[in-house]
Amino acid sequence: MIHPDVEAQVDAYLDGELAAMDAVELEAHLAGCASCGRFRDDRLALRTAIAAQIPRVQAPEDLRGRVRAALREAAAPSRARRPAPLMAWRWLALAASLAVVAVGGWRLGMEHTASEILTDEVLASHVRSLMPGHLSDVVSSDQHTVKPWFDGKLDFSPPVHDFSGRGYPLLGGRLDYLDGRPVAALVYGRRRHVINVFLWPADGPEGAARPVVRRGYYILHWATPELAYWVTSDLGLSELTDFARLLRLGDSAAAASQPSP
Amino acid sequence: MGPVLEPSELERFEAVMLPHLSAAYRLARYLTRSDYDADDVVQEAFLRALKYFGGFRGEGASQSRAWLLAIVRNMAHTWRHRHRADASATEFDESVHSEASTGEHPEALLSRTDAREALTHALDHLPPDFREVIVLREIEGLSYKEISEVVDVPVGTIMSRLSRARKRLQDALIDSGKEL
Numbered sequence: 324m325i326h327p328d329v330e331a332q333v334d335a336y337l338d339g340e341l342a343a344m345d346a347v348e349l350e351a352h353l354a355g356c357a358s359c360g361r362f363r364d365d366r367l368a369l370r371t372a373i374a375a376q377i378p379r380v381q382a383p384e385d386l387r388g389r390v391r392a393a394l395r396e397a398a399a400p401s402r403a404r405r406p407a408p409l410m411a412w413r414w415l416a417l418a419a420s421l422a423v424v425a426v427g428g429w430r431l432g433m434e435h436t437a438s439e440i441l442t443d444e445v446l447a448s449h450v451r452s453l454m455p456g457h458l459s460d461v462v463s464s465d466q467h468t469v470k471p472w473f474d475g476k477l478d479f480s481p482p483v484h485d486f487s488g489r490g491y492p493l494l495g496g497r498l499d500y501l502d503g504r505p506v507a508a509l510v511y512g513r514r515r516h517v518i519n520v521f522l523w524p525a526d527g528p529e530g531a532a533r534p535v536v537r538r539g540y541y542i543l544h545w546a547t548p549e550l551a552y553w554v555t556s557d558l559g560l561s562e563l564t565d566f567a568r569l570l571r572l573g574d575s576a577a578a579a580s581q582p583s584p
Numbered sequence: 585m586g587p588v589l590e591p592s593e594l595e596r597f598e599a600v601m602l603p604h605l606s607a608a609y610r611l612a613r614y615l616t617r618s619d620y621d622a623d624d625v626v627q628e629a630f631l632r633a634l635k636y637f638g639g640f641r642g643e644g645a646s647q648s649r650a651w652l653l654a655i656v657r658n659m660a661h662t663w664r665h666r667h668r669a670d671a672s673a674t675e676f677d678e679s680v681h682s683e684a685s686t687g688e689h690p691e692a693l694l695s696r697t698d699a700r701e702a703l704t705h706a707l708d709h710l711p712p713d714f715r716e717v718i719v720l721r722e723i724e725g726l727s728y729k730e731i732s733e734v735v736d737v738p739v740g741t742i743m744s745r746l747s748r749a750r751k752r753l754q755d756a757l758i759d760s761g762k763e764l
Contacts (some may be wrong), residue, residue, distance in 0.1 A: 331747035338721065340728045340743070369754055373722045376700040377707065382609035386623055390605065390630045391598065397631050398594045453666065514620065515667045539628040539659075557666075559624055 326352075329359050337366055389559070393536060438532075441553075442544075444501050446537055449519045449555045452497070452508065458517065459495030459510050469496045473507055479524050481507035481550075484573035491518065491566050501553075511566065518556040518566060525551040534560055543567050547574070597637050601630065604649045607724055608656045614719045615660035617708055625663050629656040650730045657716060657734055664712065706756035714749035721746055 329352065335341045336349050353360050452458050461472040470483040476498055485493040491511045499508040499521060506523040531545035541563050543554040554570070556563050608629060612622035633655050642651055707715060720726045720734060728746075732739045 330751070331744050334747040334750060335728070335743050338728070338746070365754060366750060369750060369757075370722065372699060372703060373718075376703050377723060379723060380606070380610060380613070382606040382626070383623075386609065386626060387602070387605055389623070390627055391602075393627050393631055394594060394598065394634055397634055398591075514618075536631070539624075539631070557624060559620070559627070 326356070326359055330362065333363050333366060337370065396536065441502055442535055442537065442542055445521055445542055445553045445555055446540055448499050448501060448521065449540060452519055453517060460497035462495040464493050466493060469493065472496060477505055477507055481509065481522050482574045483509060486511065486569050486573065489569055491569060513558055513562060513566070516556055516558045518554065518558060518563070520570065521553040522550050525549060527551070597634055600648045601633055601652055603645065604652045607649060608652055610723060611653055611656050611719055612660050614715055615657065615712060616663060621663060625656065625659045629659045632659065646730060650726065650733045653720070654734045654736070702757055702760045705760065706753050709756065710749060710752060714745065714752060717742060717746050718749050718753065
């Protein structure tokens with residue numbers, strides 16, 4: 324039987340955290356008490372095993388690069404007006420992913436206050452959607468269920484595609500309200516992450532904005548001649564960009580296969 | 585919006601905090617139990633640390649490490665809450681994992697070739713409160729005082745929590761030994 328008050332003392336003793344006087348007292352007890360001595364040996368064996376068996380992994384090298392890039396972006400006085408040179412690769416990565424539709428050199432002006440407000444709205448909608456019961460009005464992984472669900476609820480028909488085969492399953496859809504109008508929100512999953520896609524008919528020029536990171540969420544925005552897209556998630560930027568590429572491919576493929584209205 | 589920083593301030597932040605990147609990653613990895621999610625947590629934690637760096641008054645590597653790890657820990661717990669993970673995996677049944685485990689002693693068990701697997705499994709299945717103190721003490725080598733700063737509970741609580749965590753680890757190892 325181990326003396327119960329001795330357990331934590333032995334741990335503290337082995338951790339070098341016991342005061343000198345207490346340590347002397349404990350050593351005397353351990354010398355005379357077989358069960359407590361055995362307890363100490365067991366704990367020593369456990370510590371040795373942890374030290375020998377649990378690897379001290381290092382952070383992946385690309386994580387260092389991503390952390391530094393994110394820090395630079397966050398520290399820049401104004402990301403839109405003065406993009407940090409080290410962030411250029413991110414913009415290039417997104418631009419490359421969007422090159423399938425000719426975007427040209429044009430960018431949406433994220434510096435406009437209206438756009439900043441909309442970014443906040445998108446983020447707030449995303450966060451609200453993560454609260455229990457708010458994610459989807461129609462829960463389905465079937466694009467042929469989700470797409471018709473919007474009929475009669477919106478004055479446009481959003482393109483809906485399932486990317487399960489690529490690891491981004493469609494989870495459902497819901498109505499949301501952004502930029503002063505009802506919009507379609509499509510919900511996709513990636514492991515345990517949720518991606519919200521907000522879309523509505525565009526009345527501005529075509530183009531793509533630089534990715535924005537806010538409160539740990541990335542926000543991507545682009546516009547086709549027909550629709551404005553806002554995509555947000557707590558996924559990493561590379562995966563979210565990958566998803567955005569699929570979305571654009573899916574939508575542009577659908578547009579190409581449909582007769583023009 | 586993020587803070588507006590002088591470039592030299594960002595450099596100072598990186599010089600002080602980036603050396604702790606791997607420690608941050610390890611803690612995030614053990615708390616989220618996922619490489620992907622650890623990546624996200626670490627990035628979020630560094631952004632938050634940058635935001636509040638102006639208020640950091642500590643000196644030396646061990647204080648800056650404890651300060652950063654406290655942020656990583658909070659981000660990881662926020663992450664866990666957000667994803668509602670861990671709920672079932674870490675429920676610990678005292679009636680099963682109790683003093684009644686009178687089987688082999690850990691020394692015999694740990695000499696086996698599958699010791700690493702058993703230990704990793706046992707660590708991964710500790711409740712988060714116990715997992716974090718074990719990681720901070722055994723893997724990162726933090727003092728009780730530093731751990732108490734990271735976890736924000738008194739040193740005495742750290743002492744008893746560590747002891748209970750080790751007991752659970754040992755019991756879990758004995759238990760897994762029986763199942764082998």
